[in-house]
Amino acid sequence: MDAERLPADVRSTMASFLTAELTTVSAKGSPQTWPVLPSIEWKSGRIVIATSIGLPQKAYNIRRRPDVSLLFSEPTGSGLTDPLSVLIEGSAEVSDTLFTSLSQIDDADVRAALDRDALALLRRQPAVGIYASNPVARALMDWYFFRLLVMVTPRRISWGRGNPREWDALDVA
Amino acid sequence: MRSTWREVRREAARFDSGVLSGLGPAGTPVSVRCSPRLDSERRVLLIDDPFPVVPGAASILFHRHDQQLWSLRSCLISGLLIAKGEQWIFRPRRFTPGMGVGGLGSYVRLLVNGRKATNRYLAAAGLPRPRAVWEDVEELLRLAASPELR
Structure with missing residues (x-):
């Protein structure tokens, strides 16, 4: 995806929202949506999600059926005053390998995107350090840092306010 | 069902809007933020917002966070979406609690x-x-706390 094709307010929504709602499809064909922390890798236009294997259902769903959607519709904390909603429809891949540190990610652009957003998150939430603060917390929460990479490749991006049938859209596949 | 509906009613009342997800005509997932209304008599949620999906399996996510991404609260309600004229009727089948x-x-x-x-x-x-690489977590925390990077 060439991010330059997107209007500036669409890009700022994707870059500024703290969360997005990722929908995968379960084995029984039911859409399952949970909030995630998306990182935009602007060079390739992919959206990167680092998901813990302690919360693996979305990874299982994607491996079975890669169709996903990602909705940016919760603006709290974005700093935007009149934000759009943005819906990304596309396909996702999940890494086979686990990573336990961002330094283990080979793709420099993906690593940079995750590094940028991890720092931004920790500036908001320095208390996250409690997970690493003592041996007991480390033993209980180590699984939280065992991560898989979910890479979302957009096929279609639509955006607007109000009625989604009247939103603008761009096919980007 | 009684217990599912009790949880749906309690959580839905806490939120002004939720994320309704279904499958579009091509069978791929689509989501939209909507404002569902409780119909306690029929134990369904009513959705007036237009939504480009086909009737069938669907879900509603309620979630929120504060400016610092704390105070998380979320739950997922899975169910069946039924078209009735211009309105959607969502019949809950399963309640999955999330954070908070x-x-x-x-x-x-x-x-x-x-x-x-x-x-x-x-x-x-x-x-x-x-093994979690705690040294790298500590380094990220140190960098995040560094005033020159703020």
């Missing part, structure tokens, strides 16, 4: 379920338990 639902118990649930799911994942993949 159940108070302190939700964090215990996250901890216990997270560890169990991790063990199952590693066993199924035939992987040894990795």
Whole structure:
């Protein structure tokens, strides 16, 4: 995806929202949506999600059926005053390998995107350090840092306010 | 169903809007933020917002966070979406609590379920338990606290 094709307010929504709602499809064909922390890798236009294997259902769903959607519709904390909603429809891949540190990610652009957003998150939430603060917390929460990479490749991006049938859209596949 | 509806009613009342997800005509997932209304008599949620999906399996996510991404609260309601004229009727079938639902118990649930799911994942993949790289976490925390980077 060439991010330059997107209007500036669409890009700022994707870059500024703290969360997005990722929908995968379960084995029984039911859409399952949970909030995630998306990182935009602007060079390739992919959206990167680092998901813990302690919360693996979305990874299982994607491996079975890669169709996903990602909705940016919760603006709290974005700093935007009149934000759009943005819906990304596309396909996702999940890494086979686990990573336990961002330094283990080979793709420099993906690593940079995750590094940028991890720092931004920790500036908001320095208390996250409690997970690493003592041996007991480390033993209980180590699984939280065992991560898989979910890479979302957009096929279609639509955006607007109000009625989604009247939103603008761009096919980007 | 009685218990599911009780939880749906309690959580839906806490939110002005939720994320309705269904499958579009091509069978791929689509989501939209909507404002569902409770119909306690019929034990369904009514949705007036237009939504480009086909009737069938659907879900509604309620979630929120504060400016600092704390105070998380979320739940997922899975069910069936039925078209009736210009309106959608959502019939809940399953309630899945997420963060913050159940108070302190939700964090215990996250901890216990997270560890169990991790063990199952590693066993199924035939992987040894990795070691979290705490030195890198500490370095990120140090960088985040560094005033020159703010």
